[in-house]
Amino acid sequence: MKKLTSFAFLLSILMSLTLISCSPSEEDTGGAGIGIPQHTKKLVMATNAEFPPFEFKAEDGSYQGIDVEIMQAICKATGRELVVEDIAFDSIIPAVTSGKADCGVAGMTITEDRLRNVDFTMPYYEAFQVIVVPKDSAIQGTDDLKGKRIGVQIGTTGDTLASDIEGVSMNRFSKGADAIVALTQNKVDAVVIDNEPAKAFVAKNADKLVILSEPLTKESYAMAVKKGNNELLSLLNTQIERMMNDGTMASIRAKYEGAAE
Ligand code: ARG
Numbered sequence: 001m002k003k004l005t006s007f008a009f010l011l012s013i014l015m016s017l018t019l020i021s022c023s024p025s026e027e028d029t030g031g032a033g034i035g036i037p038q039h040t041k042k043l044v045m046a047t048n049a050e051f052p053p054f055e056f057k058a059e060d061g062s063y064q065g066i067d068v069e070i071m072q073a074i075c076k077a078t079g080r081e082l083v084v085e086d087i088a089f090d091s092i093i094p095a096v097t098s099g100k101a102d103c104g105v106a107g108m109t110i111t112e113d114r115l116r117n118v119d120f121t122m123p124y125y126e127a128f129q130v131i132v133v134p135k136d137s138a139i140q141g142t143d144d145l146k147g148k149r150i151g152v153q154i155g156t157t158g159d160t161l162a163s164d165i166e167g168v169s170m171n172r173f174s175k176g177a178d179a180i181v182a183l184t185q186n187k188v189d190a191v192v193i194d195n196e197p198a199k200a201f202v203a204k205n206a207d208k209l210v211i212l213s214e215p216l217t218k219e220s221y222a223m224a225v226k227k228g229n230n231e232l233l234s235l236l237n238t239q240i241e242r243m244m245n246d247g248t249m250a251s252i253r254a255k256y257e258g259a260a261e
Contacts, residue, residue, distance in 0.1 A: 043102050047067060047068075048106050049084070050089075052201075053200055066252055089156060110123065120222040126221075130215060133190045142216060151180075151187075154172040179193065198211050
């Protein structure tokens with residue numbers, strides 16, 4: 001009986017020790033639980049894989065693109081396993097704030113509005129919005145968009161920007177590609193979208209569509225983390241900086257940019 005009691009005592013100490021040693025790193029990573037052998041920490045990246053060349057689903061079902069490779073490189077360097085959560089673009093920030101995902105990486109522009117809900121890393125990409133129109137369109141620039149039917153991906157900066165133009169009728173799509181299809185079918189007059197995806201989408205419709213040369217905005221892409229998650233924020237910043245300096249970023253970009261041209 002005595003033996004049994006001391007054994008139980010020992011067991012309870014062991015269990016509480018395991019609990020203590022696991023808990024700090026557990027929260028956001030879904031690492032090893034009690035009794036389960038320790039395995040690689042997971043890093044969950046929420047994205048919307050409808051945004052080539054930053055994130056898209058390849059024919060074999062795998063996720064590819066600049067953002068995906070950046071995150072793979074970060075995970076490799078920090079001993080993590082990347083998990084890609086492919087969700088609606090306007091669900092990414094809620095996924096990050098609720099802790100369902102560790103970070104949002106989706107060619108996401110830093111905006112004042114978003115900064116109220118999440119923290120952003122340093123910028124890793126400079127982008128801009130462009131106007132895509134049919135080849136024979138009379139629309140030559142922003143001024144001509146007044147009162148027109150405009151297609152955008154819902155919840156994007158293109159959506160915000162276009163919605164502010166006088167008299168427009170907004171057509172909000174869950175995917176940028178669907179806005180482009182609507183444009184080829186004459187259901188909208190113009191699409192406002194980020195420059196690199198615009199190139200990728202227009203390349204598939206090179207006989208019908210053009211990108212106007214005048215850029216609408218200057219924007220910076222960064223990764224979003226839950227407010228106050230300074231540990232992850234500084235890990236990501238350190239890695240972004242490293243990859244900007246050692247050429248990793250440039251080679252990832254080179255692999256995808258221009259691929260559509
Ligand atoms: N840069 C734009 C924004 O932040 C569009 C991003 C869309 N990204 C995506 N993965 N669908 O609003």
